[in-house]
Amino acid sequence: MVLDSNSPPLPKREDEWRLFTFLSRPFAVLGRGAINRVDNLGAATIFLILALLKIASPKQLSKIVQQIYYIGARSMMIVMLVGLFTGMVISLQFYYALNKVGAQGALGTLVALTLVRELGPVLAAIMIAARAGSAISSEIGIQRISEQIDALCTMRIDPIGYLISPRIAAAVISFPLLTALFDLIGIIGGYISGVLLLGANAGTYFYRVQTSLNMKDVSDGFIKSIVFAFIVSTVCCFQGYFVHMRTDSHGAKAVGLATTSAVVISCVLILVSDYIVTSLLM
Amino acid sequence: MDTPLIEFKDVTKRFGNKTVLEGVNLKIYEGQVTTIIGLSGGGKSVLLKHIVGLLEPDEGAILFRDKPFVEMKKHEMNTFFAQMSYMFQDNALFDSMTVYENIALPLRETTRKGKAEIDRMVKARIAQTELGDAAGKFPSELSGGMQKRVALARALVIDPRIVLFDEPTSGQDPVRKNAILSMIAQYQRKFGFTAVLVSHEIPDVYFISNRILALYHKKIVFQGTPDELDRFDHPFKDEVIISLEGLRDELSGLHTRRLFNVMYHAQLKHKSVGDTYTVTVFTLYVQEAILEGLGYEEAQGVIHAMGVYIDKHFGAIGGFSTRHKINEFVTVLPYSNLFEAEEMVASFIKDFQERGIRDIRLGGRRQGFVLEGIEISIHAGFAQGQPIAELDAVIESAKSQQKEIGRILCSAKE
Known part of the structure; x- marks a missing residue:
């Protein structure tokens, strides 16, 4: 039997139809949510x-x-503050673990590789999303609800070119530089914790850092940070730019929710894309 | 009539299930001031946003010089929109930019003018809108009236051919409302642009508008001159005009034209043929160059004070007055003939010269206006009318006999 829009609902009995509607509701909600996300x-x-x-x-x-x-x-x-303490804490944990097997000499290798390949790009991106991403989203959101973006349109100034493009370009330039800074400060943090506080050998630490890192590790970290830059800047700008399209709230409340969404979505996408990019680069 | 600059043909706009405009037809002519009036939330701003291209109609067509927007090529659209400015109801100033940067923005971003030329143009607009002290401030540091002026300066800085004003006087006191309208009217005369206003400042907008469009129940129910609107018989008039107009002109404190006409008919139309009355027309002249340099608010302060003084003087002897134009007052003295009127006006002139001018100066100062360097010339003329005569003809007769009765000279030392 072929069902079209003119076909009577099946099954025909009303109570059965209600049960069918009730049971199918979660799938409908799931479907709408999925369509909405693909749309976005x-x-x-x-x-x-x-x-x-x-x-x-x-x-x-x-x-x-x-x-x-x-x-x-x-x-x-x-970024420097978080980098310092991240380096210190991973150095502490690695020293504890390596000490158990008598391999404290590998501390520099582990700290450097962990920071440069993984934690540097990810944590730097999350910190920038929290600080600058939220500011981007709220600033553009306020510009939207106070008609400043409409004002740009009436002045024949392209709002995407004027507001969005410079932010995306700036993010793509800033993220790798901040990641490099995070890595550097993290390695110094690892030195403070592992060498100065726990007593690992300073020469071995820096020798291991230098010899274990190669250009591919560094470039992989930078590739990740550029991917994260696109994600964070696009998500934050998009959330702010289309704040007036939100159906869950309006005005200042919508800006607040858009800012929260921007940071949360950015962080989730950073972690998801981190796995994908890492697996592609391996 | 000429080909309209902008024309709406059966334009309908819906937001979801809500229809805001339904089959709207209107015409806007070049070089005129056209005001769209209607109740709040009636779709006036939506209508304006269609002209500037922020919204597109769901049905119908918008034409520019008889050519539908949808048929225009991209460069034609760009040329059309490039000559248009829009002043938002809430100003839409960039709050992270200073006043100077806000005004310079359209020039910096959309033209190839050099830094020096932009600087010259921006400073000229800043001076014209009396924002010299505020140039380095941020919008949040300014009063509502000053923010309006910044928005006005930004709208005019590109020397547009069409300027759309969305409630330019909202949230202003009567003096500043009229100052902004006066500024728009003066700039419109000076630069010759086409102005389209959305406003419900009745009757103030009548004084500066060539045409009025009445938006009522999603449709344009009236298009014509302010005088034609006076004769327009439609529920819109009772529901919108009368409710917005009130009984007193906010600026001068005098009767509105409507109440003035009611009083005229009640007191004079039923008199016998032999009865007479007189009409006196007072006009305040302020040189436009002085207005531009020294302030619209000061001039409106003088108009306010003059209205109060006329009401005080002639109201006490049974006369009733109204503001006829932006700077013109009409007083009717019932049961008087030309000879009596001449005596009453002579007494008013004497009193005005002895005390009135001083009161106007003091009134201006009390309102925070320092009337320095302003020279305002006050003219008066009177004519006799009979109940059978049309009031407008008597007013015109009185105007034709106007002569200067006083001059307010406020030097900087005062």
């Missing part, structure tokens, strides 16, 4: 492509430099 993914991809196309347009350089300051330079302190 497509919209965000188009949004990113449009922004990338406008990066090279005239008068962008000063805006990109300004955004590098906001996203990059102003995130340096938090």
Whole structure:
């Protein structure tokens, strides 16, 4: 039997139809959610492509430099702080474990590889998402609800080119640099914890750091950080730019929710993409 | 009439299930001030956003010089929108930019002008809108009125051919409301752009508008001059105009035109043919160059004070007055002839010269306006009318006989 829009609902008895509707509701909700996410993914991809196309347009350089300051330079302190303590704690944990098997000499190798290949790009990206990503999302969101973006349109200024492209370009430049800073400070943190506080040999630590790291480790870390830059900047800009399309709230509350969503989605996508990129690079 | 600059043909707009505009037809002519009036939430801003391209109609067509937008090529659209500015109801200023940067933004981003030329143009607009002291401040550090002026300066900085004003006077006191309208009218005359206003400041907008469009129940129910609107018989008039207009002109404190006409008919239309009355027309002249340099608010402060003074003087002897134009007052003295009116006006002139000008200066100061360097010339003329005569004809007769009765000279030393 072929069912079309004119076909009577099946099964025909009303109570059975209600039961059927009740049981199918979770699948409907799941389906709607999935369609919504695919829809958003497509919209965000188009949004990113449009922004990338406008990066090279005239008068962008000063805006990109300004955004590098906001996203990059102003995130340096938090990245350095987190990098320092991350390096210290992993050094502490590794020293404890290596001490059990008498291999304290490998401390520098483990700290350096863990930081450069994995923790540096991931934690730096999460910290930037929390600090700069939230600011991007809320700033653009407020510009949207206060009609500043509409004002740009009426002035014939392309809002994507004016607001989004410089931020994405700045993120792509800032993320690898901040990751490098995180790695460097993390290794110094590992030295403070492992060598100065726990008594590992300083020469061995730096020798292992130097010999165990090769260019591929560093470049893999940078590739990850660039992927994370695209993810964080696109997600945060997208959430702010389309804050008026939210169905769950309006106005200031919508900006708050968009900012929260931006940070949460960025962090989740950083971890998901980290696995995918790592497996591709291995 | 000429080909309209912008025309709506059966434009319908829906947001979800809600229809905001339904079969809207309207025409906007070049070089005129057109005001769209209607109740709040009636779709006026939505209508304006269709013109600027922020919204597109679900049905119908918008035409620019008889050519539908949808048939225009990309470069034609760009050319059309490039000559248009939009002043938002809530200003939409960039709060992270200073006043100077806000005004310079459209020039910096959309033109190839050099830094020096942009600087010159921005500073000129800053001076014209009296924002010199605020140039380095952020919008959040300014009052609502100053923010409006920044938005106005930004809208005018590109020398647009069409300027759309979405409730430019909302949230302003009567003096500043009229100052902004006066500024729009003066710039419109000076630069010759086409102005489209959304407003419910009745009757203030009548003084500056060439055409009024009435939006009522999702449709345009009236298009015509303010005088034609006076004669328009439609529920819109009772529901919207009268409710918005009130009984007193906010700026001058005098009767509104409507109440003035009611009083005129009640007191004079039923008199016998031999009875007479007189009409006096007062006009305040302020040189536009002085207005531009020294302040619209000060000029409106003087108009306010003048209205109060006329009401005080002639109200006490049974006269009733209204503001006829932005800077013109009409007073009717019932049961008087030309000779009596001449005496009453002579008494008013004497009193005005002795105390009125001083009161106006003091009134201005009390409202925070320092009337320095402003020279305002006050003219008066009167004519006699009979109940059978049309009031407008008597007013015109009085205007034709106007002569200067006083001059407010406020030097910087005062």
